[in-house]
Amino acid sequence: MTAETIYLLSGAGLVGLAFWRLGTSGDVIRRVLALNVLAVGIAMLLLAAAQDPATVDPVPQAFLLTGIVVLVAVTAALLALGERIGGDCDE
């Protein structure tokens, strides 16, 4: 089993886990956590797909760097919104 396959499976697992929680939880912080886990899973899929021992593919890495900073901004905005509405999405 190569590193590529291991991280591919694990990335898919993280995406699945995040979607299950997004579908079943009404708690703001859990949803934001699920969104973060989803982003990590997708990043892992991208990097595992670009994995090649001979060359380094800089384009997905640059995407992920941008993605990390945007994600943290979105997380901060969502949490500020969540604090404003008081923690329960289903009300």
Add this chain to the structure above:
Amino acid sequence: MSTAFDILVALGGLACAGIALVAGNRIGSVAAFVIMGFFVALAWVRLGAPDVALAEAAIGAGLTGALLLRSANRLGPVREAGVPIAVHGIAACLSLALAGGIVWAFATGTAEAVYPSLVAARVGESGVSNPVTAVLLNFRAWDTLLEVAVLVVALLLVSGLAPVRIAPAPPSELVLPFLRIVVPVAVLLAGHLLWKGATAPGGAFQAAALLTGGGLALALCGLLGAGRRTGHVLVLAGLGGLALFLAAALGAAILTGGLLDYPAGSAKVWIIAIESALTLSIAAMLVSLFLGPSEGVRDDR
């Protein structure tokens, strides 16, 4: 041997994600998320992406965890409406199908890797030798410009929502020696990463994430962001970075005729200048996203 290492990292990441999403305890869930960041950074290192690992290390271990703790403290314990078991079952089946589909698509898909050769052919003209920095600040500098714009939008949104500013407990006297060592070292390291980013893993985002960590340490000890002026300075620094990036784009357009198409020969100077401004401005924006708006903007709720 290294296969065992990879499997342990992957399992650790999955286990932490599971704990973070299922734990009924707020602190446990946030701590699991922080630990997941450690495993994920190790995974990035194993996948040959130390640039991403640097940013993940700084953001995942520092800012996101602190943000989640802040909100967890304000929102109180987990409040779940109690979803029927059938919904859980359906969601689990759909998620499993999705994960299986992803594995199938990635395992059977055959795509030619087009970017590595293209980037390798042109990286000499970009002014820097780290291909990731070349992509971020030369080939796809547009994306980076828009990303800074996204940060500004998030900052405006948070200011508009006017959450309560953080009020950390007064620090104990033991914290000061700690801060006197850690914060200057963080600033030095940020400079080191910024300068190194042209030739080796590192760059503006990583440096900014590290500076943010230093800023958070100060803020959490009650030494930053207490007054109205700090908030204004941080927001202005954030906006200033975007303004400078735009000015550089327009200046390059006047000189060469293409937006963000740097003059031949001096590309490195442009990139380093833009990166330095970006480092300060991204760090300032991330710290103010954590702190909330400055006193003058806040209304009483």
Add this chain to the structure above:
Amino acid sequence: MTLALDLAGIALAAAGVAFLLLAALGVWRLPDTLCRLHALTKADTAGLALVAAGTTCLLPSAGGALSLVLCVVLVAISGATIGHLIGRAHQE
């Protein structure tokens, strides 16, 4: 000379990893929070210092040693401070 240095490096790193495992065992098995804090702050810092010393012996040049020393100093001071703060928060 190089061989002796390599052997010393591997021995130091192995001792450090053993300390880390002991710290993990302590955090896992000890009965209450303050005991666990005690196991964590000491064994952890000692383990990392030994690992860094071992790694320094294995480096091809002395240039990288500075970042290793800095690593140990940072972890030692944050471990001590956070240990103190968590202990105090727990006592209150």
Add this chain to the structure above:
Amino acid sequence: MILDLLATAALVATLAALPRLVVGPTAADRILAAQLSGTGTVATLLLLGAASGAPALFDVALVFAALSAIAGLAFVALWRRDP
């Protein structure tokens, strides 16, 4: 080879924090677990860096070392037992 083995052992020490994270019982225990795996990760990165000869990994370890205190600081500064 032996360095790979040591790195894996350090990773096991990192993973060993997880049971404490699940069991708790207090919030301080959980933050402690995060602190333990932070140090374990730094050690793992150092050993990986020595094994692969990539100095960039030492930088990643340094960033973790510099910021390992943030989660603990945030917990101590922001957490109130009964808000």
